[in-house]
Amino acid sequence: MKSYKIETADLVEKVYSEIKEMILKRELVPGQKLVQEEIAGRLGVSRTPLLAAFSKLEKEYLVESIPRRGFYVNELSMEDKLYLFDIRLRLEPLGAMRAAELGSPSEKKDLEKIISKAPDFNGPDGKIKFFDHDFKFHSSIMIMSRNPMLTKMIASYNIISLSNQHEDDIDCSVSLVHHKEIAEAIIKGNAEQAEKAMEDHIRKGMNRIREHSR
Amino acid sequence: MKSYKIETADLVEKVYSEIKEMILKRELVPGQKLVQEEIAGRLGVSRTPLLAAFSKLEKEYLVESIPRRGFYVNELSMEDKLYLFDIRLRLEPLGAMRAAELGSPSEKKDLEKIISKAPDFNGPDGKIKFFDHDFKFHSSIMIMSRNPMLTKMIASYNIISLSNQHEDDIDCSVSLVHHKEIAEAIIKGNAEQAEKAMEDHIRKGMNRIREHSR
DNA sequence: GTCAACGTTTTTGTATACAAAATTAAAAAA
DNA sequence: TTTTTTAATTTTGTATACAAAAACGTTGAC
Numbered sequence: 097m098k099s100y101k102i103e104t105a106d107l108v109e110k111v112y113s114e115i116k117e118m119i120l121k122r123e124l125v126p127g128q129k130l131v132q133e134e135i136a137g138r139l140g141v142s143r144t145p146l147l148a149a150f151s152k153l154e155k156e157y158l159v160e161s162i163p164r165r166g167f168y169v170n171e172l173s174m175e176d177k178l179y180l181f182d183i184r185l186r187l188e189p190l191g192a193m194r195a196a197e198l199g200s201p202s203e204k205k206d207l208e209k210i211i212s213k214a215p216d217f218n219g220p221d222g223k224i225k226f227f228d229h230d231f232k233f234h235s236s237i238m239i240m241s242r243n244p245m246l247t248k249m250i251a252s253y254n255i256i257s258l259s260n261q262h263e264d265d266i267d268c269s270v271s272l273v274h275h276k277e278i279a280e281a282i283i284k285g286n287a288e289q290a291e292k293a294m295e296d297h298i299r300k301g302m303n304r305i306r307e308h309s310r
Numbered sequence: 311m312k313s314y315k316i317e318t319a320d321l322v323e324k325v326y327s328e329i330k331e332m333i334l335k336r337e338l339v340p341g342q343k344l345v346q347e348e349i350a351g352r353l354g355v356s357r358t359p360l361l362a363a364f365s366k367l368e369k370e371y372l373v374e375s376i377p378r379r380g381f382y383v384n385e386l387s388m389e390d391k392l393y394l395f396d397i398r399l400r401l402e403p404l405g406a407m408r409a410a411e412l413g414s415p416s417e418k419k420d421l422e423k424i425i426s427k428a429p430d431f432n433g434p435d436g437k438i439k440f441f442d443h444d445f446k447f448h449s450s451i452m453i454m455s456r457n458p459m460l461t462k463m464i465a466s467y468n469i470i471s472l473s474n475q476h477e478d479d480i481d482c483s484v485s486l487v488h489h490k491e492i493a494e495a496i497i498k499g500n501a502e503q504a505e506k507a508m509e510d511h512i513r514k515g516m517n518r519i520r521e522h523s524r
Numbered sequence: 525g526t527c528a529a530c531g532t533t534t535t536t537g538t539a540t541a542c543a544a545a546a547t548t549a550a551a552a553a554a
Numbered sequence: 555t556t557t558t559t560t561a562a563t564t565t566t567g568t569a570t571a572c573a574a575a576a577a578c579g580t581t582g583a584c
Contacts, residue, residue, distance in 0.1 A: 164545060165545095165546075
């Protein structure tokens with residue numbers, strides 16, 4: 097049945113964020129083919145807005161289009177991951193620096209809260225919870241940077257980076273210590289220290305990936 | 311008449327680049343409404359691939375979607391441009407550094423050639439020619455960086471073209487001196503120097519824009 | 525002459541239709 | 555059995571159809 101009521105302001109945008117979220121939540125996993133009718137059915141839309149949403153996601157490296165074959169959740173090779181890290185290694189420290197300079201007191205309080213209210217990451221779904229926490233932490237810093245373009249860019253890179261990360265190559269406890277250091281520098285308003293701490297954090301992640309490949 | 315032959319590998323991509331070119335060449339001007347049937351007719355496609363192309367362009371900030379109103383060519387504000395510059399200031403030095411480390415001898419020769427074969431930028435269309443030259447110079451360094459994501463990112467955000475658009479009286483000669491310094495460092499394989507020189511160059515451009523706003 | 529109300533036309537948003545390509549399944553050959 | 559061929563099915567790419575919203579024009583009131 098064809099319904100001609102306009103439910104949302106922008107269906108393409110809605111579909112786009114829903115798929116993005118599904119990728120972050122690992123309901124859609126790297127390498128998986130996105131069969132259009134299936135996804136469309138699941139989201140209750142037709143293929144027209146879906147195509148537009150896929151095209152947006154493609155620009156963020158979240159999905160890959162293989163002509164005449166379809167769209168796939170992007171699966172990063174080792175090299176791809178390192179390329180992405182090279183970029184994150186430059187951009188996230190910038191974000192942290194700006195966050196220290198420009199973040200509002202209330203934002204700083206929220207950041208503090210994210211750190212202190214971190215749940216327990218042991219247990220069966222601990223890794224998933226950690227991914228979620230990690231994403232939230234990084235995102236909120238980018239938002240604090242007051243550079244909306246940077247925020248959007250980093251958000252998508254982090255999603256694809258996280259979704260391609262193997263569960264066994266993360267070490268929550270180490271990351272949490274880094275996070276705390278970064279947050280402290282930002283809250284203090286020490287831009288240089290925040291930048292450096294973030295750079296360190298990303299570099300460690302990069303090294304872990306590099307080691308894991310051997 | 312409905313033709314069901316597949317002419318191109320990817321029509322969305324083709325339409326996207328055609329519109330992008332029209333915008334960058336100012337055949338479509340900021341603020342202009344992109345009436346779908348009209349553009350579709352002009353490009354000989356239907357509105358389905360057009361919507362996807364618009365959605366991609368929206369992610370690059372080249373067009374803006376106003377729900378139920380349509381798509382409009384977007385004009386970047388001064389602030390937006392500075393946000394982009396902040397990003398560019400981090401990414402292009404990275405590209406220059408990697409180019410110095412990883413660029414092949416033949417690529418270095420080509421870069422040398424771009425510098426030495428620079429045309430005369432005086433005269434009526436000198437500005438256009440300079441933009442073209444500038445774009446080629448920066449792009450080829452990004453390609454030399456061997457990081458395809460970085461290359462695509464810089465290209466897709468049109469960071470280079472957009473930064474220039476703004477300047478009515480750029481000082482070619484200063485830029486050309488910078489370019490020469492950057493190229494020399496890259497050719498020598500001095501990564502650190504290349505990085506620094508590029509950072510300097512971008513920062514100068516940024517300052518020019520900033521001053522221009524007052 | 526300005527403005528409001530109403531009808532007409534255009535344009536958008538989204539579903540659907542359908543040819544061609546890709547995939548899968550089935551049948552035939554080695 | 556394994557491989558190859560061929561037919562059936564699914565899926566993609568893109569045009570088209572059509573309801574709802576927006577834009578435009580016209581008439582009539584003030």
